[in-house]
Amino acid sequence: MNTESAQPSLAFSINRSTHPRSAEERATILAKPGFGQYFTDHMAAIDWSIEQGWHDARIQPYGPLQLDPASSVLHYGQEIFEGLKAYRHADGSIWTFRPDANAARLQRSASRLALPQLPTDLFVESIKQLVQTDADWVPSAPETSLYLRPFSIANESFLGVRAAQRAAYYVIASPAGAYFAKGVAPVSIWLSTELNRAGRGGTGAAKCGGNYAASLVPQQEASDNGCSQVLFLDSVEGKYLEELGGMNLFLVRKDGSLLTPALSGSILEGITRASIIQLARDRGHEVEERRITVEEWREGVASGDIVEAFACGTAAVVTPIGQLKGHGFAIGNPDAPAGKITMELRQALTDLQYGRAPDPHGWLVRLV
Ligand code: PLP
């Protein structure tokens, strides 16, 4: 566990809300938070300009942003974001998981979207300052957390198409229970064969809003077909598994080895994915990162070689996949019980995140 706190390069000013939710209102929300529906009393903000660099780091009351209608984010989609969580441990302390990896990914996303890169120390400090201010919003019931959503937008008022010279970074926070309505029960996923979220040389490896906008119509198709997530294929050959709309994918073989699509340049490099690979290897599982076709999944399930599948991500944690469906075919069984290895890995990850197990890789960072 990493409890060091180096001095950040900018000091945060704190402007507390004069109208925070009452303790009763907060307790009602925390008793049934759902996902992404309620927000805490404060937010973090840092401004950037080409002349001043990052400046004016602050915690301010949660509330609407004032944006000039010509702001570049509203026209050319220069927006990137992150997702990570704060976990309350049994002793009341609050921790987050691998924030340096989220900071590094936000920097990679920024460089792809021509936005300024926020230094890692400021990213981590923004999370710390916000969670310290809104610590009462971190729930303590099993499987709950405070979901943190850092994001950055271009906010220069200019309609020429070029990288904006003004930007802002914010963090908002939302108490969270399970992402899927049915909790950790197996989900069905839908194979999108016509529409892709990302292409070669595109922004698939960046966490930018546009990728999610591109996933909404296929996600709707998934939902119309009784599935909770959409699975995308590579856009060049339309053959290789990539990832789901908001999660990475793993298959488990009967010999206990794991398979996951290799990072292709159009897949988001999930921090949960990397952590699962490490935890699985720690537990003696072989993990292969390589190209996997839909055919290989179908044949593997038919022959009994592929016995489990799961999705993983910050919001979804580890969610078993019961079935893959597409036009005219279905693989697996929607009523199949959650896989054993899937659930063991889920337990290993959440035990570490909630402080119930040691943290041999030093992934946890104390916030409060
Ligand atoms: N893939 C996509 C498209 C995502 O939106 C996410 C969620 O952030 C992931 C994968 C998983 O990433 P992580 O484990 O870092 O949350």
Ligand code: COI
């Ligand atoms: C996350 O897991 O943090 C994501 O961004 C996924 C999103 C679908 C909520």
